[in-house]
Amino acid sequence: NAGVTQTPKFQVLKTGQSMTLQCAQDMNHNSMYWYRQDPGMGLRLIYYSASEGTTDKGEVPNGYNVSRLNKREFSLRLESAAPSQTSVYFCASSEGGPGGAGKLFFGSGTQLSVL
Amino acid sequence: AQKVTQAQTEISVVEKEDVTLDCVYETRDTTYYLFWYKQPPSGELVFLIRRNSFDEQNEISGRYSWNFQKSTSSFNFTITASQVVDSAVYFCALSGNSGGYQKVTFGIGTKLQVIP
Numbered sequence: 134n135a136g137v138t139q140t141p142k143f144q145v146l147k148t149g150q151s152m153t154l155q156c157a158q159d160m161n162h163n164s165m166y167w168y169r170q171d172p173g174m175g176l177r178l179i180y181y182s183a184s185e186g187t188t189d190k191g192e193v194p195n196g197y198n199v200s201r202l203n204k205r206e207f208s209l210r211l212e213s214a215a216p217s218q219t220s221v222y223f224c225a226s227s228e229g230g231p232g233g234a235g236k237l238f239f240g241s242g243t244q245l246s247v248l
Numbered sequence: 249a250q251k252v253t254q255a256q257t258e259i260s261v262v263e264k265e266d267v268t269l270d271c272v273y274e275t276r277d278t279t280y281y282l283f284w285y286k287q288p289p290s291g292e293l294v295f296l297i298r299r300n301s302f303d304e305q306n307e308i309s310g311r312y313s314w315n316f317q318k319s320t321s322s323f324n325f326t327i328t329a330s331q332v333v334d335s336a337v338y339f340c341a342l343s344g345n346s347g348g349y350q351k352v353t354f355g356i357g358t359k360l361q362v363i364p
Contacts, residue, residue, distance in 0.1 A: 234349035
């Protein structure tokens with residue numbers, strides 16, 4: 134059982150380049166999330182999708198776009214990467230709603246460096 | 249707005265000592281959930297526990313125990329007889345009904361080092 138799979142694991146970009154982080158879950162979860170983790174900042178929510186067909190901004194959405202392609206997949210796109218977007222990115226999923234509230238299942242993370 | 253404060257950024261203990269990780273939260277929601285997550289050196293985040301705001305019973309799971317006190321807005325985590333495998337960053341988190349429970353707010357984490 135793979136759980137949450139995100140790719141790539143590592144990426145180096147130059148300022149201004151674009152890229153898409155891919156995420157897929159096989160747990161039939163309704164909700165999916167993208168977080169970034171920075172030293173001294175904990176995890177901060179970038180975007181989330183409460184259910185298929187919906188997306189909403191989190192705490193730090195600027196510079197990012199997302200697509201909930203189907204129930205399984207939720208991608209994060211950086212259109213024009215900036216050094217401030219150097220971070221570790223985590224995709225997560227949950228059942229959603231009060232019953233599944235906050236019980237997140239995380240992918241293994243993507244370490245992104247923007248030069 | 250909701251907020252989670254983990255005042256201890258790093259703690260070091262000698263193996264077999266007990267250690268308590270503090271978590272203080274702020275929320276205006278009437279219904280909310282509190283969580284602890286573990287991030288070992290491998291980097292993956294693992295769910296440990298969820299507590300809802302109506303359940304103030306302490307919980308014990310093996311060497312782990314959690315003390316939820318609504319009166320002090322705290323949800324502390326104690327590891328008894330710590331082991332080297334407990335070395336990790338521990339995150340306290342919160343989600344509430346005003347965000348549809350989807351917006352989970354994390355603290356900055358407490359890095360625990362257990363010395364053999």
